[in-house]
Each structure stands twice: as C-alpha cells, then as structure tokens.
Amino acid sequence: MDMDDDFVRQVYVASYRRLVGQLYGVCGDLGEAEDAVQEAFARAIQHERKFRRTDNPEAWLRTAAVNVSRSRWRRRVLGDRLQRKAHRTDVQPDLSPDHVALMAALNRLPEAQRQVIALHHLADLPVHEVAVAVGAPVGTVKARLCRGRTTLAQLLNDREEAHHA
Amino acid sequence: MRDPDDLLDPVVSRRASAAARTPDFAAVERRGQRRRRRARVSAVGAVVAVVAAVSVVGTQVASDRADTAPAGTIEWEGPDGELARVVESGQAENTGVVVGPGGSLLTTWSHLTDEEMDPREGLPDVGGFALAIDGQTYWSPLDYLSVEVSRLASDAFVLSLVEKGEDLALPSYYVVDVEGIRPLELTQAPADLANGSYEGFVYLIGTREDQMGIYALDVQTLTASLVVELADHYVHLDDFTHVPQTEEGELWVIDLGPDHLVHMAPDGGLSTYPLPPESRRFGDIGMSLRESSMSPDGRPIVLWADGGSDEVGNLVPPMTLMLTTVTASGTVSTVDIGATPGRAPASAAALPDGRLLVNNGGGCCGPQTRVGVTSTLSTLPKECRRSDCEPTWSRPSIAQCA
Numbered sequence: 001m002d003m004d005d006d007f008v009r010q011v012y013v014a015s016y017r018r019l020v021g022q023l024y025g026v027c028g029d030l031g032e033a034e035d036a037v038q039e040a041f042a043r044a045i046q047h048e049r050k051f052r053r054t055d056n057p058e059a060w061l062r063t064a065a066v067n068v069s070r071s072r073w074r075r076r077v078l079g080d081r082l083q084r085k086a087h088r089t090d091v092q093p094d095l096s097p098d099h100v101a102l103m104a105a106l107n108r109l110p111e112a113q114r115q116v117i118a119l120h121h122l123a124d125l126p127v128h129e130v131a132v133a134v135g136a137p138v139g140t141v142k143a144r145l146c147r148g149r150t151t152l153a154q155l156l157n158d159r160e161e162a163h164h165a
Numbered sequence: 166m167r168d169p170d171d172l173l174d175p176v177v178s179r180r181a182s183a184a185a186r187t188p189d190f191a192a193v194e195r196r197g198q199r200r201r202r203r204a205r206v207s208a209v210g211a212v213v214a215v216v217a218a219v220s221v222v223g224t225q226v227a228s229d230r231a232d233t234a235p236a237g238t239i240e241w242e243g244p245d246g247e248l249a250r251v252v253e254s255g256q257a258e259n260t261g262v263v264v265g266p267g268g269s270l271l272t273t274w275s276h277l278t279d280e281e282m283d284p285r286e287g288l289p290d291v292g293g294f295a296l297a298i299d300g301q302t303y304w305s306p307l308d309y310l311s312v313e314v315s316r317l318a319s320d321a322f323v324l325s326l327v328e329k330g331e332d333l334a335l336p337s338y339y340v341v342d343v344e345g346i347r348p349l350e351l352t353q354a355p356a357d358l359a360n361g362s363y364e365g366f367v368y369l370i371g372t373r374e375d376q377m378g379i380y381a382l383d384v385q386t387l388t389a390s391l392v393v394e395l396a397d398h399y400v401h402l403d404d405f406t407h408v409p410q411t412e413e414g415e416l417w418v419i420d421l422g423p424d425h426l427v428h429m430a431p432d433g434g435l436s437t438y439p440l441p442p443e444s445r446r447f448g449d450i451g452m453s454l455r456e457s458s459m460s461p462d463g464r465p466i467v468l469w470a471d472g473g474s475d476e477v478g479n480l481v482p483p484m485t486l487m488l489t490t491v492t493a494s495g496t497v498s499t500v501d502i503g504a505t506p507g508r509a510p511a512s513a514a515a516l517p518d519g520r521l522l523v524n525n526g527g528g529c530c531g532p533q534t535r536v537g538v539t540s541t542l543s544t545l546p547k548e549c550r551r552s553d554c555e556p557t558w559s560r561p562s563i564a565q566c567a
Contacts, residue, residue, distance in 0.1 A: 008197075009190050021182030030181055038193050045197025047258075047275070067310065093180040102172040121173035152169045 007052055008044050015058045016041070019065060022125070025118025027069050028107040030092050040064035062133045066115060105155040113148030116141050235387060237348035239306065239339070241296075247307040248293040251276050260292065260312075266412075266517045267320035269298040271341065273312045291329055296322075298343055305346060311336065316517070317365025318412040321384055323349065325369075338369065340384055347387055356381035356390035358414065358433040366392065366408045366416050368400065379408060379418070394433040398422070401451050407515060409459035409466075417465040419457060424450045426465055426491060438491050441499050444469050447480050455486070456513035458521055464490050468513050468521055470505075486511055486523065 016037060023033035040061045044051040054060040095103070106114055112134070119130045120141075127145075131138045234240075242248065251257045252274055261273040275292040293305040294312050298320075311327035313336075321342040328337075338349040356363065363381040369389065378396055380389035399422035410416040414431035424445050426438045444450045444467075453469040460466055472484035482505055489499040502523075505511045513523040 009194070012190050012193065016187055017182045017185045020185035021178035021180075024178060024181030030184060033181065034185055038188065038196065041193045042197035045194060093177070093184040095177060095180060098172055099174070099177050102169075102177070117173070121169075122175060122177045124175040124178065149169050156169060156172070 008041065008048065011044070011057045011061070012041055015061065019058065019061055022062060022119060022123035023065050023069060024093065025103070025106060025122035026066060026115050028103060028114075032069065033065075036065040036068040037061070039068045059129060059132055062119075062129075063135070066119075066133050067135075101156065102152075105152055108155055109148055109151055112136075113144050113151060116144045117148040117152065120145060234345055235347055239346035241303040241345065242306055243304070246304045248274060248276075248295065249302075249304045251307065252295070257292075261314060263314045263316050263322065264517050265298075265316050265320045265322065266318065267298075269296065269320050269322075269342075271296055271314050271316070271322045271324075273314060276307060294324065294341075296341060296343070303343070315367045315407055317367065317382060317384075318410045319364040319384065321364060323367045323369075323382065338389070340382070340387055342384070349382070350388050351380065352388045352390050354390055355393040358392070358394070358431065361390070363390075363414065365412075366410050368406060368408055379416075392429070392433070394429060394435060395427070398427055400427075401449075401454070409457055409515070409519075411459065411463060415459075415463055417457070417459055419450060419454070419467070421449045421451060426467065426489075426497075428465070428491070436495075438495070438497050440467070441487075441489060441497070443471050444487070444489070446471065447474065452480055455511055455523075456515055456521055458515035458519050460490070460519045464492070466490055466519065466521060468523065470511055482511075484511055 019037045019040070020030070020033045023036050024030055027033040027036060043064050044057070044061060051057060051060060106117065109117065115134050116130050116136075119125050119133055120127060125133070127138055127141050131141045134141065136144070248257070257274040257276055259272060260275045263271045265271070271294060273292060273294045291307060292309055292312055293307045294309075294314070295305065296303045308329050309326050310329050311325070313325040315323045317323065321340055324339045324341050324346070325336040326339060338351070339346050340349050341347075351369065358381065361381065362383060362385070364384045365382055366379050367382060367389070369378070369380050379392045379400060381392055382389050395418065398418070398420040401419040401421045408416055408418065416429050418427050418429075419425075419440070420427050420437070424440045426440060428436045428438070430436075440450055444453050447453055450467075450469060453471065455468040455470055457468070458466040467489040469487050469489065470480060470484040471487055472480055472482065474480055484505045486502045486505065487499055488502050489497060492498050511524060513521045515521055
C-alpha cells in the first residue's frame with residue numbers, strides 16, 4: 001500500500017458516512033448516495049495526486065459525488081449492477097412520516113433545485129460550499145434555493161390536500 | 166400553504182449517515198485502481214502512443230469544414246488551442262489512449278492545476294481529447310467534464326461528452342474522425358442488420374433508461390439505431406466499454422442473465438454458449454472478468470480470474486488467469502494461462518487486432534513506480550486460425566518489462 005492510498009483511506013474513515021448523509025437528499029435514495037460517494041472515492045484514488053493537493057478533500061469528494069449523481073439514468077444503471085452483484089437489501093434511513101413526505105416532494109423537484117435544497121437545508125452546508133459542490137455561482141444557488149423552496153411548499157401542500165381529500 | 170422550514174431539518178442527513186453501510190475500503194480501493202488502470206493501460210504502448218500523439222504537434226490542423234458540417238459539429242482547434250497548449254506545457258495528465266484499427270489514436274487529457282478547486286469551475290476535472298491520424302493531430306476544446314471513448318470496427322470513434330457549464334448537462338454523443346466532432350443522433354427505428362450499412366457497434370445508455378443497449382452506427386447519416394436482437398439480454402458492459410466486433414458486423418457480448426457468451430452474426434442471428442461455472446464463483450462473471458476481445462477469425466477471447474476471496478467475498482490476489490473461447494465446432498474451451506505473482510490485481514486491455522495485453526500484477530520495478538509490469542500478449546495460436554481447427558492452447562510468450 002502506498003502513502004497516497006493511505007491518505008485516501010484516512011479520509012474515507014473520517015468522511016464516508018457524513019458524505020453519504022449529505023448526498024442522501026441529493027439522490028433521494030440511500031443506496032444511490034452510497035454508490036455516488038464510493039465512486040467519488042474511486043475517482044480520488046484515480047486522481048490521487050490532485051486529490052492530495054486539495055485543501056479540502058471532503059469538499060472535493062462532495063463535488064465529485066454530486067457530479068456522479070447528476071445523471072440519474074446512469075446512476076440507475078450502475079446501481080442496478082451493484083445491487084445485483086452485492087445482493088444487498090434496500091436499507092433506508094429511519095425517518096418520520098413527515099420527513100418521508102419531504103423526501104418524496106424533494107424527489108419531484110427539478111434536479112438543480114433539489115441539489116441545492118438538499119445540500120443547504122438537509123446537509124447544513126453554507127451557500128458558498130453548496131456553490132462549490134454543484135458548480136454554480138453563489139447567486140445562482142440562492143436563486144435556486146428560493147425557487148426550490150417555493151416549489152417544495154406547493155408540492156407539500158398538494159400532497160396534504162390530496163391526503164385530506 | 167405548508168412552510169418547508171418545518172421539515173427541512175439536518176436530522177434527515179444525520180439519520181442517512183447513521184443508516185449508511187460502510188463497505189471495506191479495499192473494495193473502494195479496487196474500484197479506484199481499476200479506473201486508474203483502465204485509463205493508463207488502455208492500449209498497447211500507451212506511453213509510446215502518447216509520445217507519438219504529441220510528436221506530431223507540428224502538423225496540427227484545425228477544422229476547416231465548418232461550412233459543410235452538420236449542425237452541432239464541434240470544431241477542432243489548432244496548435245494555439247487551449248488543450249494543445251496545456252498538453253505541451255506539461256499541465257495535462259493523459260487519462261486514456263485508444264487505438265483505432267487503422268492506426269488512428271484518440272487520446273484523452275485532464276488539465277492539471279496547482280490551484281485549489283475554483284468554486285466557479287465547480288468540478289475538479291476539465292479535459293479534452295486529441296485525434297492523431299495520418300500524421301496530423303486534431304485538438305478538441307478544453308471544455309469537458311467527462312470524455313468517454315469507444316472505438317468502432319471502422320477507423321472512427323464514438324465519444325460521450327459532458328460539457329463544462331453552469332447548467333446541469335446530460336452527456337451528448339459524437340462521432341469523431343478526421344471529418345470532425347459530429348453529433349450522433351439516437352434514432353427510434355431499430356437497426357436493420359440484414360439490409361443496413363453500419364460501421365460498427367457501441368454500447369450506449371442514452372438519455373432515458375429504455376434507450377440503454379447496443380447500437381449500430383451509421384457514420385454517413387450520423388445515426389445510431391438500437392440492435393433489438395440483443396434487447397432481451399442483460400449485457401455486461403459498462404457504458405462505453407468496447408464491444409468486441411468485426412467490420413463485417415459480427416459481435417460477441419457477455420450476458421449476465423444467466424452468464425453466457427452471445428454471438429451475433431452479421432444478419433442478427435444469435436447463438437449462446439455457457440461460460441464455465443468457475444467464472445461465476447463470485448456471483449456473476451462481472452466480478453471475475455478482466456477483459457474480453459475477439460480474435461481475427463471471429464472467436465471470443467474472454468480473460469477472467471479465479472482465486473480466493475476476502476472476508477466480504479471479493480476476489481483477491483493471488484489469482485489464476487483463465488482464457489475462455491468458443492471453438493469453430495461450438496465448444497466452449499477454457500485454458501489456465503498462469504497465476505498472478507504479486508499482490509496487485511491483474512488487468513488487461515484489448516488491442517485493435519484482438520490480442521489482449523495482460524498486466525499480471527507482478528510489477529518488476531516495485532509497486533511505487535507503477536512501471537515495468539510484466540506483460541503478456543495473449544492470443545489464439547496461429548495454427549488454430551483455420552475454421553475447422555480445434556484450439557491447442559500454447560502458453561503465451563512473456564514480454565519483459567522496461
């Protein structure tokens with residue numbers, strides 16, 4: 001084992017679970033979040049020289065994981081294969097019914113809005129770190145947050161009305 | 166109207182973190198190393214090939230076909246282009262070399278910077294590609310977050326490109342040859358294999374799930390048509406993995422459901438052959454497979470590894486490398502080509518002529534240098550090229566490392 005892989009391993013131990021939690025809202029599925037983060041670490045190993053030079057390895061990984069999760073169709077294909085190989089069960093976090101409803105509404109948002117809402121409100125990242133993760137200017141992130149929250153409120157409201165009807 | 170603030174709570178992420186399953190780092194490490202190997206050992210003499218690509222910088226050209234090019238064509242850049250400059254100045258890392266059957270060379274590059282990732286750039290990598298053909302080098306813009314390449318049986322390449330930019334973009338497909346970087350359209354009509362004229366096959370995942378599959382490409386019309394004959398097969402291919410194929414329209418693929426080899430004749434007729442049970446020791450052959458190719462006489466060459474497993478059931482070195490083919494009489498034949506001597510897992514790359522360049526994981530210059538691996542050129546023996554010949558496997562020669 002060389003030092004580079006050891007460095008990635010240390011970051012893996014320290015950050016893997018946190019990154020999966022942050023990506024969960026972006027992906028809307030725990031298995032897909034896990035896969036996106038694992039793929040981000042694989043890219044870190046692939047580009048180890050660059051990875052070692054980053055001031056904030058966790059931010060680098062988060063950006064890479066968001067990039068991985070961007071193409072939903074690709075993610076599904078990969079997820080299907082991994083699921084097939086690993087024979088894993090469909091574990092999901094223990095959420096309240098309200099939070100399950102939130103995740104369902106979040107999954108219906110346009111992807112760009114869902115990413116910033118998930119990273120800012122669920123992963124608790126400041127706006128400038130969200131901007132790094134999604135590759136957009138801070139102003140764009142703020143605009144997406146505003147639009148996303150408005151849409152999310154409508155989706156939650158629609159769901160509540162349908163539930164009471 | 167309900168206020169999302171009531172629900173947007175970091176507890177969601179914390180509970181997801183708590184529920185996350187943490188796989189052994191070794192599994193992730195292998196995944197990363199596989200990516201690295203695939204990028205760096207993607208064709209024979211990768212280093213030599215890159216030198217060759219760069220050495221013809223003096224005859225670089227820029228596209229002058231803009232007037233007649235189809236809409237969406239991306240113009241080549243010349244020696245003053247951004248990618249050419251960063252490659253020449255050593256600020257780019259070669260991330261892949263793919264050799265076409267006619268000797269053309271498609272190299273992919275990632276821009277290296279010493280600066281911290283720029284939030285405005287957003288993503289850690291930006292890159293491009295260059296096509297070296299007939300003594301000339303064509304450079305793409307340095308404008309892509311992702312470049313994936315598949316070669317066709319003819320001397321053309323198909324690329325999946327994700328452009329850098331603020332908007333979230335899906336990949337676009339292009340045919341790349343000396344004519345330019347021209348957009349590829351996925352058509353709804355299935356490929357007419359019996360009557361159509363296609364330059365090769367490529368595995369695409371499209372922009373919708375139902376578009377995923379093997380496509381026949383018509384470079385003249387820049388269209389890709391789904392090969393419906395294979396639509397019911399669970400093809401083991403990562404997106405843009407090379408499909409072993411001939412110019413005559415034959416191909417071989419591995420179907421994971423259940424594991425067997427599928428041969429498609431030029432008219433679309435299919436034949437299936439079971440893979441050895443040992444190749445499925447770790448669930449399916451996807452876990453054991455190292456590379457697949459096609460010999461010049463149209464037979465499959467499947468390199469896979471057998472061996473022990475770690476505590477979570479993954480194949481680990483030392484491994485025994487196995488080659489499987491189908492004889493002219495339709496018999497599946499497997500031969501042991503030797504054990505891997507080192508701790509590093511084996512890998513292989515398919516050459517344009519169908520041979521496999523095998524890295525058996527036994528680095529003779531030490532693991533730190535990552536050079537000088539012992540390589541083996543594996544192919545079907547010459548005496549078995551006749552169609553009525555049963556294979557008499559001979560141990561491949563060992564090419565000593567540098």
